[in-house]
Amino acid sequence: MHVLSAASSGSSQIMTITLQEFSGSSVPAAGIRRLAVPLSQLQSTYARLLRSGVRILGVSNGLSSTAAVKPEPSPAARPARKAPAKPAHGDVPVNLYKPKAPFVGKVISNGSLLKEGAIGRVNHVTMDLSGGDLRYVEGQSIGIIPDGLADNGKPHKIRLYSIASTRHGDNLAGHTVSLCVRQLQYEKDGELVNGVCSTFLCDVPPGAPVRITGPVGKEMLLPDDEDANVIMLATGTGIAPMRAYLRRMFDPGERAKNPHYAFRGKAWLFMGVPTTPNLLYEEEFQSYLSAYPDNFRYTKAISREQKNGEGGRMYIQHRVAEHADEIFDLIKLDATHLYMCGLRGMEPGIDEAMATAAADRGLEWKTLRPQLKKAGRWHVETY
Numbered sequence: 001m002h003v004l005s006a007a008s009s010g011s012s013q014i015m016t017i018t019l020q021e022f023s024g025s026s027v028p029a030a031g032i033r034r035l036a037v038p039l040s041q042l043q044s045t046y047a048r049l050l051r052s053g054v055r056i057l058g059v060s061n062g063l064s065s066t067a068a069v070k071p072e073p074s075p076a077a078r079p080a081r082k083a084p085a086k087p088a089h090g091d092v093p094v095n096l097y098k099p100k101a102p103f104v105g106k107v108i109s110n111g112s113l114l115k116e117g118a119i120g121r122v123n124h125v126t127m128d129l130s131g132g133d134l135r136y137v138e139g140q141s142i143g144i145i146p147d148g149l150a151d152n153g154k155p156h157k158i159r160l161y162s163i164a165s166t167r168h169g170d171n172l173a174g175h176t177v178s179l180c181v182r183q184l185q186y187e188k189d190g191e192l193v194n195g196v197c198s199t200f201l202c203d204v205p206p207g208a209p210v211r212i213t214g215p216v217g218k219e220m221l222l223p224d225d226e227d228a229n230v231i232m233l234a235t236g237t238g239i240a241p242m243r244a245y246l247r248r249m250f251d252p253g254e255r256a257k258n259p260h261y262a263f264r265g266k267a268w269l270f271m272g273v274p275t276t277p278n279l280l281y282e283e284e285f286q287s288y289l290s291a292y293p294d295n296f297r298y299t300k301a302i303s304r305e306q307k308n309g310e311g312g313r314m315y316i317q318h319r320v321a322e323h324a325d326e327i328f329d330l331i332k333l334d335a336t337h338l339y340m341c342g343l344r345g346m347e348p349g350i351d352e353a354m355a356t357a358a359a360d361r362g363l364e365w366k367t368l369r370p371q372l373k374k375a376g377r378w379h380v381e382t383y
């Protein structure tokens with residue numbers, strides 16, 4: 001390196017770097033090349049060449065007769081380094097069945113996911129897709145057209161539900177789809193109103209036909225990378241896609257079905273529910289914890305049983321704030337993806353926790369978050 005400092009007199013002076021390029025193997029390729037650079041750019045060019053793996057044979061004062069004069073472009077003229085492109089997922093099926101010609105599936109099973117004492121009604125509904133071409137992958141949604149007519153006499157509108165099963169279905173036979181559905185109930189003018197589609201799905205008995213459209217959605221797809229880190233933030237039935245991811249990662253039958261996807265990364269689930277009996281798919285998650293303690297981590301926010309730091313209800317964003325440093329350090333890695341599904345209300349708190357962790361490191365979350373999104377590593381589906 002003292003060669004560089006010895007030459008540092010006169011900023012318009014031209015220097016020549018002599019280098020030898022190598023091909024991927026140890027065999028020398030084209031041989032020796034000379035590069036002319038202004039003295040002011042010698043240091044940065046030298047460093048860049050070293051990083052690129054070429055062998056630097058020497059640096060000399062002045063313009064060699066064989067040197068191509070190609071000064072380093074100024075930082076402003078340099079093309080911006082592109083963020084890694086978001087995968088296009090061209091092979092993922094979408095809209096195989098449209099609203100005008102839905103697929104008619106048949107309910108195989110429909111049962112509660114809740115334990116004694118839980119609030120509300122949440123069902124796991126599995127439908128048979130045999131005889132059609134309705135294929136999907138983890139993280140997609142399907143549309144459901146509930147039976148009956150709306151008040152205007154027209155057929156009901158489609159409602160979208162996140163798929164809770166893997167592409168192989170719960171029975172691994174490849175022709176079923178499962179949903180995780182909470183019956184929507186709210187009060188209007190002093191009367192209890194039941195959501196049309198969620199009530200239809202919670203009530204529909206085995207054997208009944210169900211009109212299905214889709215699949216749709218590429219926002220929540222799981223990366224193919226078996227070494228990815230996958231952070232999942234779910235409130236209530238927002239667990240649906242995560243249940244599918246976790247089955248794909250850890251269910252023994254699924255793993256046997258997926259020779260090219262033997263997950264080895266870290267999966268960290270944050271789950272928000274009002275009470276312990278409202279926890280969804282708890283037995284499955286506990287079995288993954290036992291079998292894969294080094295790969296699966298599970299953090300709960302049980303809003304009406306646990307308190308946050310200010311004494312209020314414990315929400316998922318409070319758990320994220322508690323672990324913000326760890327999450328942030330994981331997110332910095334290119335192999336990490338974050339998925340958020342459920343209530344939109346969790347988003348501001350999660351952003352705030354990430355912004356604090358970023359600021360502690362001298363970084364700006366409002367710049368980083370769009371970059372993560374652009375790189376296809378920050379996946380959000382909230383209502």
Ligand code: NAP
Nearest residue numbers: 162182235236237238273274303315342343345346381382
């Ligand atoms: P739930 O069982 O009622 O649980 C929701 C949990 O989130 C409760 O603990 C609730 O706490 C808590 N919560 C309430 N407000 C919150 C806020 N601002 N920030 C963070 N947490 C909050 O859930 P659910 O009825 O199934 O609702 C899930 C929501 O996700 C629904 O809006 C549903 O439409 C949506 N969803 C979206 C998708 C999707 O985007 N693909 C898929 C499925 C579900 P408290 O009730 O104790 O206040």
